[in-house]
Ligand SMILES: NC(=O)C1=CN([C@@H]2O[C@H](COP(=O)(O)OP(=O)(O)OC[C@H]3O[C@@H](n4cnc5c(N)ncnc54)[C@H](OP(=O)(O)O)[C@@H]3O)[C@@H](O)[C@H]2O)C=CC1
């Protein structure tokens with residue numbers, strides 16, 4: 327899987343969907359030879375896993391090679407990772423994210439944080455070490471809680487000023503050192519929305535490549551309907567609002583991201599983001615709850 331300055335190489339399929347360009351090692355060799363590039367860059371490849379048939383998969387950043395020439399030879403295009411996340415299918419996006427996270431980690435850990443000396447990678451690329459010392463470092467993720475707050479009939483979504491127009495998601499925040507998941511959820515919801523969380527339920531988790539590899543821990547957080555008055559921290563969130571089931575269903579039906587020039591609408595993160603999973607899970611529970619009444 328090829329990257330250029332951490333942007334994955336994607337191609338458009340006949341059915342207009344997008345996938346990452348996966349080349350056999352021979353093809354990467356011939357591509358580099360054709361472009362007159364240094365073949366030794368292949369040794370910078372990082373192992374990302376094995377297929378069911380036992381074929382090893384690697385990722386490689388061709389930052390030292392001309393991007394336009396690689397695009398022309400391969401028929402693909404290097405695309406910013408955020409944009410790729412919206413273009414790729416649910417099955418393809420996580421591997422691209424994992425690859426980019428590993429490449430980024432290696433690129434930003436070239437020096438030992440204890441001695442300042444140059445580090446070396448092991449052959450697979452699963453860790454780095456400082457020669458002659460016991461200093462090993464491994465790729466890391468920052469734990470982040472993402473909580474869908476609900477009050478029985480509504481759920482709470484917010485948006486940061488940096489989000490694309492109309493995009494709302496569940497509240498999220500980095501865990502502080504020493505906190506449990508429950509404590510992080512309670513603190514984040516209190517800080518960002520001014521609400522007191524009564525109970526926290528775990529839902530699911532995912533690796534998220536932004537801003538620098540986060541480990542997203544998805545939860546539901548219940549608040550009392552009698553204490554659902556919001557006090558939004560405007561320095562963190564541009565807006566936060568309660569949504570009922572009908573509004574959520576409308577948001578879930580919006581093609582994400584909305585087409586350029588389309589009328590302004592409220593929409594939610596793409597299917598493979600945990601924010602989307604929490605919102606659709608809540609909607610499903612709410613539907614069941616309403617039909618059982
Ligand atoms: N997958 C999904 O569906 C969603 C994912 N997210 C992700 O959740 C992440 C966290 O949400 P966000 O609301 O921004 O978090 P926070 O509410 O915690 O606010 C971000 C601030 O936290 C501080 N911070 C503390 N620890 C870290 C760290 N390890 N890395 C970076 N900043 C840190 C920084 O402030 P300072 O420098 O002042 O200390 C930063 O500006 C985002 O990266 C976002 O991409 C968010 C919503 C949906």
Ligand SMILES: [Mg+2]
Pocket residue numbers: 497498499518562
């Ligand atoms: Mg936040």
